[in-house]
Each structure stands twice: as structure tokens, then as C-alpha cells.
Amino acid sequence: MYEFLYQLLGNQILAMFALACIPLVFILLYVLFAVWLERKVSAHMQDRLGPMRVGWHGALQLIADFLKILQKEAPVSKDSDKLLYNIAPVLAFAGSFAAFAAIPFSSKLIGSEIEIGLFFILAVSSFVVAAILMAGWSSNNKYSLLGAMRSAAQIISYEIPTALVVLSMIMLTGTLSLSKISDMQTSSFWNWYILGGPGVGYPKFLLIPFMIIAFIIIYISTLAETNRTPFDIPEAESELVAGYFTEYPGIKYAMFMLNEYANMFAVSAVISILFFGGYQSPLGYFGNILHMNWMIPFEQAFWFTCKGLFFVFVQMWLRWTLPRLRVDQLMTLCWKYLIPYALLNLIIIGIISLL
Amino acid sequence: MSLKTERMILNMGPQHPATHGVLRLEVEVEGELVIRVKPHIGYLHRCFEKHAEAMMYNQVVPYTDRLDYLAAMYNNWGYALAVEKLCGIQVPERVEYIRVIMGELQRIASHTVAVGTYGLDIGAFTPFLYLFRDREKILTLFEMTCGARMLYNYIWVGGLSHDIHPDFVRMTKEFCSYFKPIVEEVNNLLSFNKIFIERTANIGVLPAETAINFGCTGPVLRGSGLAYDLRKDDTYSIYNKFDFNVITGTGMMGTVGDCWDRYYVRVLEMLESIKIIEQAIDQIPDGDVQSAVPKRIKPPKGTVYTRVENPRGELGYFIISDGNTNPFRVKVRPPSFVHLEVMDALCRGHLIADVMAILGSIDIVLGEVDR
Numbered sequence: 126m127y128e129f130l131y132q133l134l135g136n137q138i139l140a141m142f143a144l145a146c147i148p149l150v151f152i153l154l155y156v157l158f159a160v161w162l163e164r165k166v167s168a169h170m171q172d173r174l175g176p177m178r179v180g181w182h183g184a185l186q187l188i189a190d191f192l193k194i195l196q197k198e199a200p201v202s203k204d205s206d207k208l209l210y211n212i213a214p215v216l217a218f219a220g221s222f223a224a225f226a227a228i229p230f231s232s233k234l235i236g237s238e239i240e241i242g243l244f245f246i247l248a249v250s251s252f253v254v255a256a257i258l259m260a261g262w263s264s265n266n267k268y269s270l271l272g273a274m275r276s277a278a279q280i281i282s283y284e285i286p287t288a289l290v291v292l293s294m295i296m297l298t299g300t301l302s303l304s305k306i307s308d309m310q311t312s313s314f315w316n317w318y319i320l321g322g323p324g325v326g327y328p329k330f331l332l333i334p335f336m337i338i339a340f341i342i343i344y345i346s347t348l349a350e351t352n353r354t355p356f357d358i359p360e361a362e363s364e365l366v367a368g369y370f371t372e373y374p375g376i377k378y379a380m381f382m383l384n385e386y387a388n389m390f391a392v393s394a395v396i397s398i399l400f401f402g403g404y405q406s407p408l409g410y411f412g413n414i415l416h417m418n419w420m421i422p423f424e425q426a427f428w429f430t431c432k433g434l435f436f437v438f439v440q441m442w443l444r445w446t447l448p449r450l451r452v453d454q455l456m457t458l459c460w461k462y463l464i465p466y467a468l469l470n471l472i473i474i475g476i477i478s479l480l
Numbered sequence: 481m482s483l484k485t486e487r488m489i490l491n492m493g494p495q496h497p498a499t500h501g502v503l504r505l506e507v508e509v510e511g512e513l514v515i516r517v518k519p520h521i522g523y524l525h526r527c528f529e530k531h532a533e534a535m536m537y538n539q540v541v542p543y544t545d546r547l548d549y550l551a552a553m554y555n556n557w558g559y560a561l562a563v564e565k566l567c568g569i570q571v572p573e574r575v576e577y578i579r580v581i582m583g584e585l586q587r588i589a590s591h592t593v594a595v596g597t598y599g600l601d602i603g604a605f606t607p608f609l610y611l612f613r614d615r616e617k618i619l620t621l622f623e624m625t626c627g628a629r630m631l632y633n634y635i636w637v638g639g640l641s642h643d644i645h646p647d648f649v650r651m652t653k654e655f656c657s658y659f660k661p662i663v664e665e666v667n668n669l670l671s672f673n674k675i676f677i678e679r680t681a682n683i684g685v686l687p688a689e690t691a692i693n694f695g696c697t698g699p700v701l702r703g704s705g706l707a708y709d710l711r712k713d714d715t716y717s718i719y720n721k722f723d724f725n726v727i728t729g730t731g732m733m734g735t736v737g738d739c740w741d742r743y744y745v746r747v748l749e750m751l752e753s754i755k756i757i758e759q760a761i762d763q764i765p766d767g768d769v770q771s772a773v774p775k776r777i778k779p780p781k782g783t784v785y786t787r788v789e790n791p792r793g794e795l796g797y798f799i800i801s802d803g804n805t806n807p808f809r810v811k812v813r814p815p816s817f818v819h820l821e822v823m824d825a826l827c828r829g830h831l832i833a834d835v836m837a838i839l840g841s842i843d844i845v846l847g848e849v850d851r
């Protein structure tokens with residue numbers, strides 16, 4: 126992608142800039158869509174209609190909301206730590222934005238083809254913790270502080286089961302590169318890792334149940350990492366008003382929301398890459414049938430977005446169905462159940478992959 | 481090495497999403513652990529009792545609506561009963577039946593809010609809206625009858641403000657058959673949800689003895705396993721004609737008297753209310769609902785105390801009459817006010833998140849606490 130842009134623009138800096146803009150534009154468009162979707166999903170689940178007035182079924186509502194948020198004054202409370210307070214939203218968004226650099230949208234459309242893509246995403250997405258702690262501390266608000274402390278504890282704890290599942294996937298695939306993992310699951314959905322991967326013979330069938338367990342574990346822990354219900358304890362509205370971003374108005378608040386939604390997509394993307402073939406089509410490509418090779422990357426981007434959005438939709442579905450856990454129950458779930466199971470799963474998958 | 485720790489005072493409210501009105505809870509916390517809870521009330525004080533002294537007896541009725549605004553019918557009823565007892569008014573049979581039906585519909589409406597907002601406190605948004613949708617149907621019935629949806633001014637001293645609409649009986653029957661599966665749905669969605677049980681079972685256990693000592697009544701007391709219901713134990717109106725059960729907490733998911741029991745008592749009580757309505761709706765006799773309404777109420781000197789089983793517990797009215805057309809003193813015994821005092825005893829040693837679970841389970845209405 127970079128080479129293409131470099132040839133097009135003829136300048137390294139411009140090419141870099143253009144490259145960085147692609148995920149940014151994607152995130153912004155996606156967030157507009159996702160927030161609208163969230164409102165519609167919640168509305169239809171609750172016998173409501175949701176936004177209906179602005180545009181077709183309220184499709185332009187989010188643009189109106191965004192314009193309103195942009196115009197808002199951004200007062201800073203007197204006793205807050207101004208520097209940290211202002212950095213925090215930017216930092217939070219930077220973390221989840223950086224994760225998009227290594228996510229392969231298709232075989233051609235990838236920000237940076239790095240060999241340790243998976244590791245990179247895990248690393249930068251936990252960057253958000255620092256931002257949340259900064260926000261909670263600098264706001265000088267008790268609810269924010271409690272929310273930030275909970276959030277930090279939660280995100281750090283749930284990194285462990287995520288990492289263990291990722292580790293078992295790395296053992297199977299032998300690579301940390303996301304596009305290589307995607308390429309292994311090519312041709313049809315039978316080769317997806319949720320169905321045992323591209324291998325043949327009985328180890329593949331042995332793998333299937335453990336892959337499903339691995340998928341469930343990573344899905345639960347990424348839910349917790351993105352602070353979604355039933356793990357939205359840091360921003361539990363009935364307890365902590367809005368948690369760590371209680372004191373943030375206007376565009377700074379929007380930055381946190383942008384971070385949350387971007388993060389939702391990032392983790393969904395990682396899950397779809399690890400288990401559901403990433404950008405690979407489950408059925409085959411029209412580009413191959415019509416002998417138009419240029420079509421394939423576009424189809425891949427389409428499939429990738431669909432898979433990502435599907436998992437985002439499931440997250441919304443859960444949010445509007447389930448109640449919220451308590452702090453200690455959350456930790457119990459992580460340390461007493463998810464981590465031992467993930468560890469056990471890791472060992473079993475290791476043994477099977479040796480067969 | 482010893483770390484210096486400091487207790488933090490967390491002011492929950494007056495503006496807080498989970499305090500169900502304007503209540504301020506001064507919570508002393510050590511980390512996430514609650515050491516002490518001190519409710520501060522009075523943000524909704526409207527001098528009801530003082531106002532009542534300046535009003536004529538029948539003019540007080542609209543004010544009683546505003547005590548427990550989720551169960552306005554019952555407040556009217558309690559007051560009307562007190563004045564009727566003071567004056568010795570016998571109301572017609574038809575009025576009694578309509579009052580019972582309205583009272584039980586109001587109980588369902590009030591419990592749907594209690595159950596729904598309790599889900600909201602725990603973090604489940606959807607059951608709340610489902611139940612509000614169904615409460616809407618009850619409000620439609622009320623609106624059809626007396627024109628108001630929230631503050632009815634319907635049950636007057638000696639009678640009712642309006643007779644029921646011709647369609648009322650049919651629509652109430654339709655509502656009853658519609659509502660029973662809803663309770664089932666709520667149970668599937670919320671009551672037996674694993675996370676919900678984790679959050680509420682064994683939390684805020686209120687032993688029956690403590691409940692009695694604090695003067696708890698209604699679902700809070702019944703949640704602790706004591707079958708005490710004024711409709712049975714100190715029966716008023718025509719409740720002795722109907723067959724219904726008094727629901728008590730059984731500790732099905734944890735300990736007897738925990739938040740889940742209190743919650744589930746309310747869920748099942750909705751079904752019992754449906755039962756009473758179904759029995760009453762077919763037997764409404766003919767008659768004039770305003771035949772016993774006095775033109776001018778001037779009770780003899782004396783005092784009276786009546787109590788009714790409000791959706792939240794024992795609602796008592798104590799009225800002193802000095803023989804004039806306006807009461808000398810009206811004292812209300814609101815269940816919510818009494819229940820709020822249990823907060824501290826229930827919350828100690830729990831986590832901050834549990835404060836919300838406990839506050840929701842005792843189901844207070846601030847309009848009634850402050851009066």
C-alpha cells in the first residue's frame with residue numbers, strides 16, 4: 126500500500142500521511158455507522174424505533190450529533206490536572222488508532238506489514254489503560270478515580286487470558302503476522318481456525334472443540350478489555366455516573382467514545398483474523414470467476430469489514446441483554462476460570478499440534 | 481510496613497443516575513468497601529402535612545397523589561379510608577370493587593417500575609423498557625377512567641370521581657391475559673439470569689428480626705420470609721372476599737431476605753394482583769359511585785389511624801379532627817421513609833456496586849420519603 130501511494134504522490138512524507146489517513150477515515154466512518162447501529166439495535170431490542178427523523182431511519186442523526194458535540198464548549202474544572210486531563214483523550218484514541226496500523230483489511234490494504242503484528246496490537250491496545258488512569262486521576266472526581274482504578278485492574282487482568290489464547294494460536298500457526306495467519310485460512314470456511322485450521326486428518330477434528338473454547342475465552346476477555354457490558358464496570362452508569370470520563374465534555378468526550386468504538390472493531394478484527402479467516406472469503410471470489418484480479422482485494426476488504434461488524438453487533442447484542450457483573454465477580458471470572466481454562470487449552474492445543 | 485490509608489466520603493446524589501429521585505447518600509468507603517451509609521433526605525419536601533391542615537378534607541386528596549407518585553391510587557385510598565372511618569361513611573359495594581381493581585392495577589404498575597428500575601440498577605436496560613411498555617397499558621386504563629395518567633385524584637372520600645368507562649371491564653380482562661406471559665418473560669430475561677442472581681443473591685441480607693425492629697413492611701418484610709400483608713392480616717375494604725396468596729421470600733437463590741428475594745416477591749405479587757383483579761372484575765355490582773360522597777365533610781372531634789397495604793408497604797394516615805371542616809393534623813406513615821433507614825444496616829461491608837443493588841431492592845420513592 127505504501128509503495129503504491131509513494132508512486133502516486135512521489136513524496137515519502139505525503140505517502141506516509143495518506144497511508145495514515147486511510148484507517149482514520151475508516152474509523153470515523155465506522156464509528157458513525159456503529160453508534161447509529163448501536164442506537165438502532167438497542168431501540169429495536171427494546172420495542173423502540175430509535176432515531177428516525179434525520180435522514181432515512183435516522184441515518185444522518187450521528188452527523189448532527191457530531192456537529193453538536195464539536196460546537197460544545199470544553200470547560201476544565203478548576204482543580205483538575207490540566208496537562209494530564211487534556212492529554213488523556215488523545216492518548217486513549219492514539220492507542221486504538223495505532224492498532225489499526227497492523228490490521229490487514231485485505232491482502233493489499235494493510236497499514237504496515239510487520240512480522241509481529243499480533244504482538245503489536247496487544248501492546249498498543251493496552252496503552253489505553255494509561256490514558257484511562259490519567260483521565261481518572263486528573264479529573265479530580267471521585268467517580269472518575271474509582272472508574273479508572275477499576276478499569277486499570279480489569280484491562281490488565283483480562284490481557285492475560287487474551288494473551289494465552291493468542292499464544293495458542295501462535296503455536297498453531299507459527300507466526301505473529303496477521304496477514305500470514307489470514308492467508309493460511311484461504312479458499313473456504315472449512316480452513317478457518319475455528320474449524321481446526323487448514324490441516325488435514327484427525328488432528329484437525331480433535332482441534333475443533335478446543336478452538337471453540339479458545340474463541341469463547343478470547344471473546345469474553347476482549348469484551349472486558351473494551352469495557353462493554355457485562356463488563357462495563359469502569360463506566361457503570363448506575364454506580365459511577367460515567368466512570369473515568371464523567372468530567373469530560375464535548376469533543377474530548379467524543380474522543381473517548383471514538384476510542385471505545387474503534388477498540389471494539391479492533392478486537393473484533395483480531396478475533397476474525399485468528400478464528401474466522403480474516404479477510405478471506407468463506408466461499409470464493411468473484412474476481413477469480415470473472416478473471417478480474419483487481420477485484421479480489423476489494424472483496425477481501427468487504428468480507429473483513431463484514432466479519433468485524435458482525436462481532437461488533439454481537440457485542441451490542443450482549444450489551445442490551447445482560448446485566449452488569451460486580452468488580453470482584455469480574456476478577457473471579459478472570460483469575461479463577463478464564464486463566465486456568467486458557468492455560469489448559471493452551472497445553473492441549475500444543476499437544477494436538479504436535480500430533 | 482504499614483500503608484497509610486484514608487477513608488473516602490462519596491456523595492451519591494442528589495443528582496445521580498441510580499438514586500431514583502433526589503436522594504443523597506453519603507457513603508463512606510475504604511477503597512470499594514462501604515463502611516457507612518448515611519441517607520440525606522429532604523430535597524423533595526413539599527410540606528404535605530402542613531398543607532393538609534389548611535385544606536378542607538376533600539381538598540387534601542390531590543395532595544396525597546403526590547406522596548408516592550408511582551402508587552397514587554393507593555394514597556388516595558388510604559386517605560379516603562381514614563376520613564370515611566372518622567365520619568362513619570359507608571361506601572357502596574360498587575365503589576369497593578372498583579377501588580380494589582384500581583388498587584391492584586396500581587400495585588402492578590408500581591411493581592413494574594420497581595422491577596424494571598431494579599434491572600436498570602444492575603445494568604440490564606432492556607427489561608426496564610419492556611416493563612414500561614406494559615405499565616403504559618395500565619396507565620391507559622387509568623386515563624380512560626379518570627383522565628389522568630399519574631396523579632389521579634380518583635378515589636374520593638365516600639366514593640370515586642368518575643364511574644368506570646364502558647370498555648373498562650373488557651380492556652382490563654385483556655390486560656390480565658396479556659400480562660401473565662410478560663411476567664414469565666421478565667423471569668427469563670432478568671430474574672433467573674446468572675449474572676443477575678450473582679449480583680443480588682446473598683447481598684443485603686435483612687433478617688426478619690431486624691426487619692421488624694426497623695418497622696419494615698410490604699415486600700421488604702415479606703422478602704425476609706414473614707407473611708405479613710395488611711390485605712390479609714388487617715383486612716380493609718373487601719379484600720377478605722378474594723382468594724390470593726401472600727408471597728414471601730424463600731431464599732431460593734441464596735439467603736432468605738437477600739435482594740433477590742425482595743425482588744422476586746414483587747415479581748410474584750404482580751401475578752397475585754392479576755388473580756385478585758380477575759376475581760373482582762366479573763362481580764362489579766351496579767350502583768352510583770358518588771351516592772355516598774358527602775357535600776361537606778365535618779367529622780366529629782377525634783383521632784383516627786388507618787393503614788393500607790401500599791405497593792411498598794404499610795401506608796398509614798393519622799388524622800386528628802377538631803370538629804372543623806379541615807383536619808387539625810394529618811400525619812403520614814410512609815413505608816419508603818421507614819425502609820430508607822435500613823440502608824445503613826444493609827450496606828455495611830458490601831461494595832459500592834451493592835449499594836445500588838440494595839437501594840433498588842428496597843424500592844423507595846422519594847416523593848413519599850420527603851412528603
